[in-house]
Amino acid sequence: MPNNELVAVKRLPVMSRGSAHDHGFNAEIQTLGRIRHRYIVRLLGFCSNHETNLLVYEYMPNGSLGEMLHGKRGGHLYWDTRYKIAIESAKGLCYLHHDCSPLILHRDVKSNNILLDSNLEAHVADFGLAKFLQDSGTSECMSAIAGSYGYIAPEYAYTLKVDEKSDVYSYGVVLLELVTGRKPVGEFGDGVDIVQWVRKMTGGNKERVSKIVDPRLPNAPTHEVMHVFYVALLCVEEQAVERPTMREVVQILTELPKGGDAVAATTGGGGGDSMDSPILAAVTVESPGSGVDNREKTSFVIF
Structure with a gap:
């Protein structure tokens, strides 16, 4: 740039009007062109002619979260940074879902679409599959599945209906990547993704959670790791209605329990480590209502 800014x-190649590439180009302009948020990558400009389509963004020198986690530099992404990235990316998605009008569905939330600036601050990127949704709580039926394998919510794959909770599921997969250091697919056998693997490995026992934590995080505070892990499980609930909203995710992540409070005492008289029928974490979040004293409270119980 003339001011020496990188x-x-x-x-994007110029394709026939109405093609996937054409839609992706228009989607990026329509979404990023109208929003400004600290944790969403900024579109600086674009150029389009009969030969090419160009999109110009602010430069992110540290690449993507996916590259940091799964590339050669993964060991340099320490836990405090991972936790910070989890909160920042959640705030970016929360803005899209709750503060934009109409609200915006990203539809391709994944670690490779969370970019990191020079301070390792997270920025949600790549809005080529983004869709506008007029009303929260409604869904839109798509003609084909879009998104990235390993991140696609089960109800979207089955029904082709997409809403905010589809993004929440994908974000939950990103949280599991942050905790385990593993890719969402390709490491667990044919047809097994990270969500299925985590459920199989932990099997309802809190002691087993430590066995799936990224070995490059030897000094990570256990209560913080467990807290993020449980939020991830909420986000990847099989039933979309059971998942929190991104606003609730932000509140839960930022209100970190102290010490071992992320793991509550089991119900019943056993008091052991089994999680067959305990309440591990019970979190109540408040959503603003019509007045100061009128707030909608939602409780999430994990396992």
Whole structure:
């Protein structure tokens, strides 16, 4: 740039009008062109002619979260940074779902679409599959599945209906990546993704959670790791209605329990480590209602 500012340029081939590439180009302009948020990558400009489509973004020198976690530099992403990235990316998605009008569905939330600036601050990126949704709580039926394998919510794959909870599921997969250091697919056998693997490995026992934590995090505070892990499980609930909203996710993540409070005492008289029928974490979040004293409270119980 003339002011010596580094920028990132994304080139999309010119295809027939109405093609996937054409839709992706228009989706990026329509979404990023109208929003400004600290944790969403900024679109600086674009150029389109009969030969090419160019999108110009602010430059993110540390690449993507996916590269940091699964590339050669993964060991340099310590727990405090991972936790910070989890909160920042959640705030970016929360803005799309709750503060934009109409609200915006990202539809391709994944670690490779969370970019990191020079301070390792997270920025949600790549809005080529984004959709506008007029009303919260409604869904839109798509003609085909879009998104990335390993991140797609089960109800979307079955019904082709997408809403905010589809993004929440994908975000939950990202949280599992942050905790385990593993890719969402390809490491667990044919047809097994990280959500299925985590459920199988932990099997309802809190002691087993430590066995799936990224070994590059030897000094990570256990209560923080467990807290993020449980939030991830809420986000990847099989039933979309059981998942929290992104506003609730932000509140839960930022209200970190102290010490071992993330793991509550089991119900019943056993007092052991089994999680067959205990309450591990019970979190109540408040959503603003019509007045100061009129707030909608939602409680989430994990396992």
